């Protein structure tokens with residue numbers, strides 16, 4: 001016989017999803033209404049405003065895509081790029097590589113700026129590349145590389161792009177809500193994020209925001225957006241238009257209740273306070289890990305507070321430690337990804353998970369397991 005699925009609760013200290021608070025789970029359980037119900041349209045409007053707050057933007061086109069962060073990435077690429085466009089793509093980890101893949105799949109040309117994993121995107125290299133390719137249409141990079149725990153200088157990179165009138169496409173899946181991010185001030189044209197990292201909502205939604213320039217680029221396209229579902233000119237009419245929303249697809253109604261609640265929680269705490277909390281707790285974690293003799297992969301200046309890549313000590317069995325943490329302590333940490341597989345652990349302190357008590361649990365559990 002089949003029975004209901006009742007997972008054992010875990011402390012989620014990996015690269016996402018992070019722990020979803022009872023408030024957000026409670027919102028998820030409220031009655032489903034129609035996606036064109038006036039009540040729901042009111043909720044969508046509030047989500048737009050709350051996302052504008054979280055992104056620090058006034059962008060009119062700021063929405064929650066009904067799909068995970070990867071779809072947010074594709075949405076930016078397929079809407080803003082056309083075949084043969086030149087795009088400078090920065091790769092310093094797994095997610096930069098995905099940007100390149102995505103750029104090439106629309107028939108655009110990726111000009112790659114590569115940096116060592118665990119180091120930030122080199123502003124100097126990007127400056128040289130822009131000077132060599134002033135005809136590039138866009139610059140795409142990952143703000144917070146979750147595969148390595150590295151923060152790149154989004155502000156300087158966007159300033160450079162502005163000098164060449166180049167669009168900026170930024171992956172903020174892990175940075176939104178966890179570290180300083182200012183879309184308007186930094187001049188970001190297209191940005192995408194995810195619900196399950198520092199917003200601590202359920203997975204499957206991607207907040208996206210386009211500047212007026214990005215929207216204009218979309219309107220001026222010579223070719224149709226190659227994906228019907230991700231065509232944001234169609235999605236725009238679903239997320240806006242006074243009283244005349246047109247059906248595009250059925251939004252994940254209850255997941256949007258959850259997103260709304262997670263954004264209300266962020267607003268109540270205050271965005272800058274949330275950034276501060278992540279930084280503070282990262283310091284606590286760092287101190288505790290140094291007592292255990294565990295070192296970080298990334299230089300202090302570029303470390304992400306919400307994603308801590310640490311080097312697995314010699315003679316330690318990676319998989320066994322993670323399995324013991326999970327089975328004995330109900331604690332999940334992330335494995336290394338790509339070329340860092342088997343070399344690093346990724347300890348997430350994202351959103352709701354970023355709490356003193358979780359750090360204490362992890363440190364005690366690690367001490368026990370490594371002994």
Ligand SMILES: *Cc1c(COP(=O)(O)O)cnc(C)c1O
Pocket residue numbers: 016068069070071095142144145146147171172173174194195203204
């Ligand atoms: C998690 C993540 C993604 C992908 O998001 P999904 O919701 O898993 O599709 C993209 N970029 C970065 C930097 C991420 O951390």
